[in-house]
Amino acid sequence: MTATAPAPAPDTRTTRTYEAYSHSPWRRLLVNREAAIIGLLLAVIAVALAVVPNFDSPLTVTYLLRDIAPILLIALPMTLIIVTEEIDLSVASVVGLSSVMTGILTQAGWPFALAAVTAILVGTLAGVVNGFLITVVGLPSLAVTIGTLALFRGIAVGLLGTTAITEFPEFWTDLAKENIPGTPIPGIMIPFAVLAIGFAILLHFTPFGRSLYAIGLNTEAAAFSGVDVGRTKFLLFILSGTVAGFAGVYFTLLYSNARGDNATGMELQVIAAVLLGGVSIFGGRGALHGVIAGVLLIGTLGSALRLAGVTSDIINVITGVLLVLSVVSASLLAWLRRRRISAIGKKKGASAASPPSP
Amino acid sequence: MPVEIAASPPAPPALELSKVVKSFGAVVALRSGTITLEQGSIHALIGENGAGKSTLVKIIAGLYRRDAGSFRLRGEEVDFHTTAQSKAAGIAVIYQEPTLFPDLSVTENIFMGRQPTNRFGRIDRKAMRAEATEIFARLGVSMDPDRITEGLSIADQQIIEIAKAISLDARVLIMDEPTAALSGVEVERLFAVARSLRDEGRALMFISHRFDEVFALCDTVTVMRDGSYIATESIAETSVDELVRQMVGRDVAELFPKLPAEVGDDVLVVEGLTRTGVFHDIGFTVRAGEIVGLAGLVGAGRSEVARAIFGVDPYESGSVRLGGRALPKGNPRVAMARGLALVPEDRRKQGLVLDESVSRNVTLAIRDSLATAGLLTNRAENAAAAVWASRLEVKTAALDAEAGTLSGGNQQKLVLGKWLATRPKVLIVDEPTRGIDVGTKAEVHRLLSELAQQGMAILMISSELPEVLGMADRVLVMREGYLTGEFPRAEATPEAVMFAATAEKEDAK
Numbered sequence: 039m040t041a042t043a044p045a046p047a048p049d050t051r052t053t054r055t056y057e058a059y060s061h062s063p064w065r066r067l068l069v070n071r072e073a074a075i076i077g078l079l080l081a082v083i084a085v086a087l088a089v090v091p092n093f094d095s096p097l098t099v100t101y102l103l104r105d106i107a108p109i110l111l112i113a114l115p116m117t118l119i120i121v122t123e124e125i126d127l128s129v130a131s132v133v134g135l136s137s138v139m140t141g142i143l144t145q146a147g148w149p150f151a152l153a154a155v156t157a158i159l160v161g162t163l164a165g166v167v168n169g170f171l172i173t174v175v176g177l178p179s180l181a182v183t184i185g186t187l188a189l190f191r192g193i194a195v196g197l198l199g200t201t202a203i204t205e206f207p208e209f210w211t212d213l214a215k216e217n218i219p220g221t222p223i224p225g226i227m228i229p230f231a232v233l234a235i236g237f238a239i240l241l242h243f244t245p246f247g248r249s250l251y252a253i254g255l256n257t258e259a260a261a262f263s264g265v266d267v268g269r270t271k272f273l274l275f276i277l278s279g280t281v282a283g284f285a286g287v288y289f290t291l292l293y294s295n296a297r298g299d300n301a302t303g304m305e306l307q308v309i310a311a312v313l314l315g316g317v318s319i320f321g322g323r324g325a326l327h328g329v330i331a332g333v334l335l336i337g338t339l340g341s342a343l344r345l346a347g348v349t350s351d352i353i354n355v356i357t358g359v360l361l362v363l364s365v366v367s368a369s370l371l372a373w374l375r376r377r378r379i380s381a382i383g384k385k386k387g388a389s390a391a392s393p394p395s396p
Numbered sequence: 397m398p399v400e401i402a403a404s405p406p407a408p409p410a411l412e413l414s415k416v417v418k419s420f421g422a423v424v425a426l427r428s429g430t431i432t433l434e435q436g437s438i439h440a441l442i443g444e445n446g447a448g449k450s451t452l453v454k455i456i457a458g459l460y461r462r463d464a465g466s467f468r469l470r471g472e473e474v475d476f477h478t479t480a481q482s483k484a485a486g487i488a489v490i491y492q493e494p495t496l497f498p499d500l501s502v503t504e505n506i507f508m509g510r511q512p513t514n515r516f517g518r519i520d521r522k523a524m525r526a527e528a529t530e531i532f533a534r535l536g537v538s539m540d541p542d543r544i545t546e547g548l549s550i551a552d553q554q555i556i557e558i559a560k561a562i563s564l565d566a567r568v569l570i571m572d573e574p575t576a577a578l579s580g581v582e583v584e585r586l587f588a589v590a591r592s593l594r595d596e597g598r599a600l601m602f603i604s605h606r607f608d609e610v611f612a613l614c615d616t617v618t619v620m621r622d623g624s625y626i627a628t629e630s631i632a633e634t635s636v637d638e639l640v641r642q643m644v645g646r647d648v649a650e651l652f653p654k655l656p657a658e659v660g661d662d663v664l665v666v667e668g669l670t671r672t673g674v675f676h677d678i679g680f681t682v683r684a685g686e687i688v689g690l691a692g693l694v695g696a697g698r699s700e701v702a703r704a705i706f707g708v709d710p711y712e713s714g715s716v717r718l719g720g721r722a723l724p725k726g727n728p729r730v731a732m733a734r735g736l737a738l739v740p741e742d743r744r745k746q747g748l749v750l751d752e753s754v755s756r757n758v759t760l761a762i763r764d765s766l767a768t769a770g771l772l773t774n775r776a777e778n779a780a781a782a783v784w785a786s787r788l789e790v791k792t793a794a795l796d797a798e799a800g801t802l803s804g805g806n807q808q809k810l811v812l813g814k815w816l817a818t819r820p821k822v823l824i825v826d827e828p829t830r831g832i833d834v835g836t837k838a839e840v841h842r843l844l845s846e847l848a849q850q851g852m853a854i855l856m857i858s859s860e861l862p863e864v865l866g867m868a869d870r871v872l873v874m875r876e877g878y879l880t881g882e883f884p885r886a887e888a889t890p891e892a893v894m895f896a897a898t899a900e901k902e903d904a905k
Contacts, residue, residue, distance in 0.1 A: 060794040245763035
């Protein structure tokens with residue numbers, strides 16, 4: 039309903055009409071953080087194609103997407119969690135735990151599919167533990183998931199010690215490394231695409247998604263509008279654990295390796311990418327396509343720089359600077375906008391001071 | 397040249413405010429603040445909520461600057477820009493809830509920021525402790541100067557604030573509703589302290605809603621109403637009835653187009669609702685087509701009752717029935733589905749998501765019913781939002797403008813629209829016109845009246861007596877967590893309602 043507004047309504051009780059949007063569709067599409075990150079991603083790809091040798095080889099695409107697939111997957115539920123102003127730092131430990139479970143159960147002679155499903159359910163259970171402590175007991179998610187980060191990792195390492203399990207059915211390891219026929223794109227991108235579409239619909243096109251933004255911006259007003267804040271967050275942590283469990287199974291198969299210290303530190307890579315993608319750490323802001331672009335940006339930049347012979351510590355420095363700049367630019371933009379609004383407010387105040395019409 | 401009168405003039409008043417004006421934007425909080433505090437005397441300041449008492453106190457405390465009028469201290473014109481200046485001039489304000497440092501000792505709190513030092517430049521704990529002990533002795537209260545203030549009662553904390561004021565040798569003490577949270581014994585002790593300060597020649601100002609206390613303690617009383625000075629009386633020459641009349645004596649007819657409505661069945665039935673320490677045994681009914689006013693002072697527990705009924709707050713016992721069916725506790729979602737809506741007290745914190753668009757705010761409470769096959773689009777939201785925004789004549793540039801950019805009155809309309817969009821059977825509105833301009837206020841009143849006429853049951857909580865009396869078919873009154881009165885429209889006089897809201901009653905404890 040994009041009715042156009044006529045001249046200001048006179049003082050009688052006429053029906054007002056409203057513009058749906060203050061800006062043109064083009065401006066809404068192009069002038070936002072998500073568009074900026076996508077633009078930056080395209081620019082990095084363009085430059086890399088032009089100057090980095092071998093960047094245009096299909097193998098680069100395959101390895102890049104394979105490597106960042108776990109981050110892409112986990113970033114989906116992480117986005118929803120950060121939108122509600124919470125955080126889940128335990129995801130990488132859940133990946134490790136799930137990986138170890140996959141290994142142990144396979145070694146114990148379980149059919150691989152059953153072992154994998156069990157490992158994913160262990161991830162779900164980890165999410166339940168987080169969700170229970172955060173929403174039922176009422177502890178802050180930062181503290182809880184720092185704790186379970188150590189706890190889940192501890193269990194994972196404790197179960198396998200320093201050994202690694204490397205024997206997995208070939209059918210499954212091959213499947214994990216398979217590309218979509220005729221493309222350099224790894225097969226894992228199919229389940230990722232399905233999940234990404236599912237999460238995007240959930241976040242952007244459902245009443246549930248609306249309630250997430252409301253929680254992130256004003257928990258109290260959300261509760262007053264009938265949002266069950268506790269149950270909603272509980273569900274998000276369960277989703278996060280489950281997806282991390284799935285990522286753990288994939289990780290194990292990709293590298294044919296189940297170890298307690300798999301994916302150590304990945305939680306920070308995920309959160310960095312989510313924030314870079316335009317999600318506000320204070321909740322209530324962000325969109326899923328921005329997050330996916332953010333993960334791809336960090337991955338692509340790293341891959342291109344590695345191919346150009348840059349050492350990994352320098353890559354870390356560059357990624358870090360990028361992240362800080364993105365956060366600073368967000369604050370800067372918000373500050374500029376506030377200034378503009380207050381300037382408008384002052385103008386309005388001045389005109390209101392002139393004699394009011396009857 | 398005027399000649400100085402040689403004969404000893406009467407001592408100038410300790411503090412004198414005359415025709416002080418303070419406005420915030422278009423809202424005039426104080427029209428003519430006038431009060432004179434004499435040395436060695438206790439002066440009461442009374443008035444309804446919104447009468448301008450707090451603004452007056454804040455001007456004296458240096459928190460606000462007056463726009464006009466005169467402010468004299470011992471005969472000299474003063475103009476405070478900061479609270480520090482006010483303190484330095486010998487004024488101390490003791491608030492209802494003192495703000496002490498909980499981890500520091502009583503003594504350290506008294507001398508915070510101006511600790512005496514010995515000749516080595518270190519804090520002289522001995523001197524500090526001795527002075528604190530001496531002050532408590534003078535006040536006649538027993539208090540361990542070394543104990544940590546955390547866990548002290550509000551009464552004890554107030555005593556510490558008073559001790560601080562005395563150690564600063566404050567000549568003017570202002571106590572803003574100090575007894576609201578005190579027990580009977582504690583009130584007595586506070587009064588004893590206040591009297592001893594008066595006898596030392598200090599000037600005291602005492603703000604209270606409790607007439608018995610005003611009559612027990614004070615020498616003179618000033619009444620304010622609608623930001624204006626009404627009268628100053630000697631306590632010996634006035635009465636409760638007289639003061640109540642002066643507090644409310646305004647024309648109730650300025651307003652409110654109450655339309656006749658057909659009253660139907662009981663829709664909302666509340667019985668024995670209790671949450672210990674907050675509200676006790678609250679029972680009432682609201683019928684279709686009826687506006688029931690819930691009056692009382694701020695802090696009487698009215699909003700808490702509304703929140704418990706709606707389900708965002710818990711309650712311990714009692715029941716809520718909506719349209720004949722019991723409503724489960726603590727479940728706003730079910731309450732909404734059954735046709736209950738609550739327009740909360742604080743629109744900025746509870747009513748709206750200020751950083752979210754107008755459109756999403758209007759549709760937040762109807763997000764489920766607005767979805768088709770579980771999917772919700774901007775288009776559907778904008779369409780619904782446009783309907784309700786235009787029905788309430790919300791002024792906004794576009795539907796995607798953030799709610800926080802709207803004016804207070806338009807924000808209030810937005811909250812009303814958000815809840816009317818749920819098409820409720822029962823609408824609870826908590827302070828529906830607080831802080832909005834007169835024009836919008838009239839619009840809100842007209843709207844509520846129309847809704848009742850269409851058969852909605854409305855419970856209206858308001859601290860503005862004229863609003864309650866003008867709008868309501870029936871008036872309920874709460875005081876300190878208890879329902880203390882119920883009046884049909886014809887019997888709801890300002891005096892009767894004010895009396896139920898303030899005076900101690902025999903049958904309620």
